[in-house]
Amino acid sequence: MTCILAVDDDHIDLELIRRSFKSEEYSLFSAQNGEEALEKARAIQPDLVILDIMIPGMDGYETCRRLKTDPDIDSVMVLLLSGRGSVEDRLKGYQVHADDYMIKPFDLKELKAKAGTLLRLKQGQDELKSINRRLEAVINAKTRELVEKEREAIFGQLVQGIVHNLKGPLSVVLMKADLSAHCAQDILNAEQDVTDPQRLIIEKILSHQANVMEAVGKIEQLIENLLEKGRFESVDERQDIDLNDLIEREMAFLEADLEFKHDVEKRIDMDPGLPTIKGVYADFSQVVYNMVHNALEAMHEGPDKKLHIRTRFDDSSVNIDFTDSGVGIAPEDLDRIFDPHFTTKAGKFSSDRRNSGGTGLGLFICTRLMETYGATISVKSVPGEGATFTVSIPRDPVKL
Ligand SMILES: Nc1ncnc2c1ncn2[C@@H]1O[C@H](COP(=O)(O)OP(=O)(O)OP(=O)(O)O)[C@@H](O)[C@H]1O
Ligand SMILES: [Mg+2]
Known part of the structure; x- marks a missing residue:
């Protein structure tokens, strides 16, 4: 009024x-x-x-x-x-x-007319103000988003730079280890000058060097995986994505996690005819990473850790199923796990990385990311037996 x-x-x-x-x-x-x-x-x-x-x-x-x-x-x-x-x-x-x-x-009529004009002006002003406020809120949110993206990009570049610079010193370590292994081998080959105790020591040195070289080889592989992931993710525009490739690369990257590497029985069924989809690479690698990460967390306490990833497609969609043998999800939580800040991991702070508490944003962000492609994430679970998350992407994703 x-x-x-x-x-x-x-x-x-x-x-x-x-x-x-x-x-x-x-x-x-x-x-x-x-x-x-x-x-x-x-x-x-x-x-x-x-x-x-x-x-x-x-x-x-x-x-x-x-x-x-x-x-x-x-x-x-x-x-x-x-x-x-x-x-x-x-x-x-x-x-x-x-x-x-x-x-x-x-004159009363004139007073009313003038008041009416002023009130209309005021209403217009108020509307403009409210539009302005809404615009300001949108601009602020977008600015925050941009700053965040920029920070991530700078951090990503920094990490890439550091990782790249590790390659030089590592190849020196590898070369010198190889060289000294050759020297040690040469000594062993010159049999007449080597006493038995010396032979034992040299053989030990050789075995240690083999260990060093193996470890350095693994670090090099890890660096390669990281660099490759970075190369793909640095393209911030739509490209044709082969999801089979992306999953394979993400799995190689996750091998850095020793629990994932040694304790989880992995089964990966890729449909070789899977059509590519158009999208930003980092959007999909983030979703795959989050799904596998959640699965690992769900299986952490259990003795039996099985992860099955399957890609498949039909006329309208390309699908990825992530099935784990973890704790599963209580029926009353099924609707809530996609809500922002819903987590069953909150407050479990400890030195154990897997129990360091969740933000409850993982699935929410993935859903939001996928929504921009018209893609959906659904879930089925039997509590105590595990969960299956399915990411279903239209073969012709709508837009970005
Ligand atoms: N594979 C899974 N098995 C069982 N529960 C799951 C699984 N994935 C997600 N959840 C449940 O959904 C909740 C929300 O997951 P989401 O990824 O959004 O957040 P979070 O994992 O708790 O925290 P964050 O991702 O920030 O570390 C989890 O706390 C967990 O209860
Ligand atoms: Mg999560």
């Missing part, structure tokens, strides 16, 4: 104003002087103040100036009423930011 505050010490004028706005669409308040007007305006936040200039105490001009500058009063329209109509008087009114000026005695 439109709220009007009439300020006048003349009861007859106040009554006239009241009559003009007595319909149900207005709620009318009144004040006799400037101080009272300010106090009421703060309390009722009127849309329009009809303000007589000749009031006791602080005059209408000063009251208007304060109404327009008071931070506790939301932008309000002010219509000044005065018995004096000289140009100077009017100008003085506009100087204190009055929106309109009427000379007494006023």
Whole structure:
């Protein structure tokens, strides 16, 4: 309802104003002087103040100036009423930011018409303000998103740089280990100069060197996987993605996790005819990583860790199933696991990495990412026996 505050010490004028706005669409308040007007305006936040200039105490001009500058009063329209109509008087009114000026005695119809115009203006202003606020919120959210992406990109580049620079020193280690193994072998070959105790020591050195070389070989492989993942993920635009390849690469990357590498029985069934899909590589690698990571966490406590990943397709969609033999999901949680911040891992802080607590954002972010492709993530689970998550992507993903 439109709220009007009439300020006048003349009861007859106040009554006239009241009559003009007595319909149900207005709620009318009144004040006799400037101080009272300010106090009421703060309390009722009127849309329009009809303000007589000749009031006791602080005059209408000063009251208007304060109404327009008071931070506790939301932008309000002010219509000044005065018995004096000289140009100077009017100008003085506009100087204190009055929106309109009427000379007494006023015509009730004209007063109503002017008030109507001001109220429409106010409504327009309010709408603009609310659009602005919404726009600001969107811009702020987008800016945060961009800053976050930029930070991730910089961090990604940093990691890539460090990892890349590890390759040099590692190849020196490998080369020197190889060289010293050859030297040791040469000594062993010159049989007549080597005593038995010396032979034993040299054989031990050779075996240690073989261990070093094996370990360095693994680190090199890990670096290669990381670099390759980085190369694919750094392309921030749509490309043809072979999901079989992507999964294989992600699995190689996950091999760095010793539990994943040694304790989990993996079965991977790829449909060799799987069509490629168009998308941003990092969106899909993030989903695969999250699914496998959740599966690992669900299987962590159990003795039997089995992960089955299957790709398949039909006329309309390309699908990936992730089946694990973990704890499964309680029926009452099935609907909630995709909600932001829903986690059953909260508060389990300990030195154990897998129990370090979850944010509950993994599935939410994956769902959001997939929604932009018209893709869905669904789940089936038998508590205590495991869960199957299915990512189903339209063969012709709609948009980004
Ligand atoms: N494979 C799974 N088996 C059993 N429960 C799962 C599985 N995947 C997800 N959940 C359940 O869904 C919840 C939400 O998963 P989500 O990935 O969104 O968050 P989180 O894993 O708890 O935390 P974060 O991903 O931030 O580490 C998990 O806390 C878990 O209860
Ligand atoms: Mg998770």
